[in-house]
Amino acid sequence: MNPRARFLTTIGAAALGVAALVPPAHAQADEARARKIANGVCAMCHGDNGESTSEVFPRLAGQNAEYISKQLKAFKSGARKSTAMAEMVAKLTEDEMLALGRYYEKMAPTRENVKDTGLAAIGAYLYQNGNRFSGVPACASCHGPDGHGAANLPRLAGQFSGYLFTQLKQFSKRERTNDNVVMHTVAEKMTELEMAAVAEYLSTK
Known part of the structure; x- marks a missing residue:
């Protein structure tokens, strides 16, 4: 490669490197x-x-x-x-x-303080294991072990317990229909106690 071509190649590479940083x-x-x-x-x-x-x-x-x-x-x-x-x-x-x-x-999430340790403990079990007696699957199977969700699934960790409870109720009554229909069949099998427990647990994560 002649000196001129080598010079132009070097300049071009440098320009691309700077562009990659901006x-x-x-x-x-x-x-x-x-x-x-x-x-x-x-x-x-x-x-x-x-x-x-x-x-x-x-x-x-x-x-x-x-x-x-x-x-x-x-x-x-x-x-x-x-x-x-x-x-x-x-x-x-x-x-x-x-x-x-x-x-x-990009913002740092927060979490609630535990208000009911017993309820949160029940919620932790249900979230991680589900309820085999009623057919409720483990929430973690979709939303992840830490409740962080995925690209098209919500982060549940740190969310208000009251808000989570309300959403579960809406799914159970099919008042909220825009998301995965799996949530209808899951929430329909949950008692209000189970909904409240899972919501309490997640709010403290």
């Missing part, structure tokens, strides 16, 4: 846009750092990005029912929904 412009814009939307709209119910102060509204800090995006799409399409959320997401694009998910996923 985040894409659209990624920076997405995060800035997500922050603006979160602070201007979402914070009213979900708190400044995704830490809602009411069990009516779920904690978003640390929640899986794709799952948040999936739920926002469901609220917008009407697959998941909520008059308040439908209004909030009406003008959001899919890119903005995913950007919001990534924004909240």
Whole structure:
């Protein structure tokens, strides 16, 4: 290779190396846009750092990005029912929904203090092992041993116990239908005590 060609190759490689270190412009814009939307709209119910102060509204800090995006799409399409959320997401694009998910996923989640140790202990057993007598499977088989979920499955660890209990009730009555139908058959087999126990356990994780 002649000196000129070698020089151009070296310069090109250096430029590519620098480019690899710089985040894409659209990624920076997405995060800035997500922050603006979160602070201007979402914070009213979900708190400044995704830490809602009411069990009516779920904690978003640390929640899986794709799952948040999936739920926002469901609220917008009407697959998941909520008059308040439908209004909030009406003008959001899919890119903005995913950007919001990534924004909240980066935040450090918290957890509740144990309020009922006995109930939490029952919940821990049910979560990890299920109830073979009634056919309730182990929650951990889908949501993971630590309750962290997966890309399209929610992080349950650290969520409000009251919120989790409400969602299980909605699944059991088929009032919430936008997610995996497996949750209907699981929740239908659970007693309210079991729902409350699992919710108490997960809120402390």
